[in-house]
Amino acid sequence: MKDKDTFDMMFTENRLKTFKKWPYGAGTKLNKQAMAAAGFYFTGNKKYPDLVRCFVCLKELDGWEEEDDPWEEHKNHASYCQFVMLNKKESEITFQEMQELEMHQTANYAKKVLSKKIEEFKKQSEKRGKL
């Protein structure tokens, strides 16, 4: 169910590669290395030029300000995130912890897909006047 790209985002190096059109420079707290290390990968577009997503909780954040600290923002907006709770650099993460993160990622992805389907179902039902 989960696509290969989502799995690839487990690794900082792969997340880093997604920040091609990232609007913040190397001299800011929001440099792409800091963003990738905080668990984010770039999913932005024209409408949301600084939209990123966490590889574990899949939380999406945008509207960054230069004084923001990506790790602190991640903690503030998704304290339940398993990557936030683990609070380790990739180099310190054990193989077992990596497997656990992957499990959480899969579960969160499934939840996200499911809640989207439920939303669609509700909309359809509303259209038919059943809710």
Ligand SMILES: [Zn+2]
């Ligand atoms: Zn997260």
